[in-house]
Amino acid sequence: MHRRGDGAAFAHTAGPQSWKPFLHRPRVKLWDADRTGEGFEVRDQAPDPPRYAFLGVRPCDLRAIAVQDRVLMGGRDVDPDYRARRQGAFIIAVNCTEPGETCFCVSMGTGPEAGPGYDLAFTELVDDDGPRYVVDIGTEAGAAVMADVPSGAAAGADVERARAEVRAAADRMGREMPALGLRDLMAENLDSPRWDDVAERCLSCGNCTMVCPTCFCTKVTDTTDLTGDHAERWQLWDSCFDLDFSHLHGGNVRASAKSRYRQWLTHKLGTWHDQFGSSGCVGCGRCVVWCPVGIDLTAEVAALRAEAP
């Protein structure tokens, strides 16, 4: 990592964590209950979310929010806490002009230009006297904000330069993972020796799932206090790398690191398509960066391809 000398405000790549903890919180209280004379009084936890404005949402993360929208509020089962936070959120995306070593949004079709879903999308232009921004307005709320910001109609040359810089970023991705045929590759290679190879290296610590902006799994746990008169139900982030994740009657059905890593990758890149109509990977590269032992899913996929019969 190095600091640029030109005063650019958005020359960074994806940070250690996405916007996920703000929308899909690690811990959510679902209800609590107190013992009464006749039984229990149960109080649902009504969502009372703060209203967030997210400034600097990368195109990969913008797509990740869209993916979680589909999972957590797009179907029959809606997560009320997520929906309340999501519906109040104002999103200012920033197109990427400085991709990193672990970025591959181009492969996943999520960047470097922001897709739909933003209120405003900036492209940063840096000149000798500091940064300027070309702004795409996505919604009426975005237009209302821009009306209060000192701004003028963008010059044609600035718009052309902004688009060109984003296009140029697409050629400087640090990684690639061709999306074509990924779903079938996953489905058809469940017995590949590559899963044994990665299991030799994987710690099943769960970091990849927790920094992944689309991983959404939760568990529910009940607690009581010492008196036994007060109980609470909490929804907590879970991970398919947790041994207890697949604990069923009789034991864990995915006890080995091999089966857990395979579950994660084949869901993310394969069965996610069947379940939610898209890939679960947006190419942000966080799972590559934050794996303590440097496991790189783009390399694992390349190896699976190379070893496929």
Added chain:
Amino acid sequence: MRPTLAVWKFASCDGCQLTLLDCEDELLALTGRIEIAHFLEATAAVGEGPYDVSLVEGSVTTPEDLERIRHVRAISRKLITIGACANAGGVQALRNFADVREFASVVYASPEYIETLADSTPIAAHVPVDFELHGCPIDRRQLLEVLSAHLTGRKPDVPAHSVCFECKNRGNVCVMVAHGTPCLGPVTHAGCGAICPAYGRGCYGCFGPTPNWSGARPNTRALLPWLDMTEDETERVLSTFNVSAFREEPGGGPEESGDDPPQ
């Protein structure tokens, strides 16, 4: 009648027992629900057994311990071990990898008076244990959770995943990836709330290895080359409070080479 609680000490430093006394805000509520009948750290007054719940601290290191732990088991309906000594033999299990008579000859003026076993062993090596609460020392919130769960008759919410879960939950940026700080968090049992990484230190594994592959040890061998430590430093970081648990693994390496075993 309130259920009775007994606290027992074997080879240990008393820190885990003290965790019970550290529950200052909750002690009144606790004693309202449970009668602390045997707790020499707190009072010499001893209520008669058998006891509903026994908390056992420390490891078995003497012939007398061998007898006493069987007695404790016999007079306890539920036996919960607390801390690294009781669960893994503690730092005193360093003797397991050396000659304890040589240690005694260096430490004591008259080693012939010392009656000790060659190994320091966990409680579960001698009697059935109902629940193992990890830590060095154990975590106050987890102790209260285990006792509350027992009183209510439910399963304690004590996850067995890695410390990384707790770092990510509290928003810590990984000290290992971001700063190159050696950290055992990825292979260490959660429960502390990721205290050390929250203050910029690496985890030194005081909660012991996280279970993996149906109770076997985690893939510590795969982590070691990434810690950027010398052989001596590696040896040292794995030779602390859970030395016997962390050392069980290196000879075997990761067991996860096959598919899942039949349950």
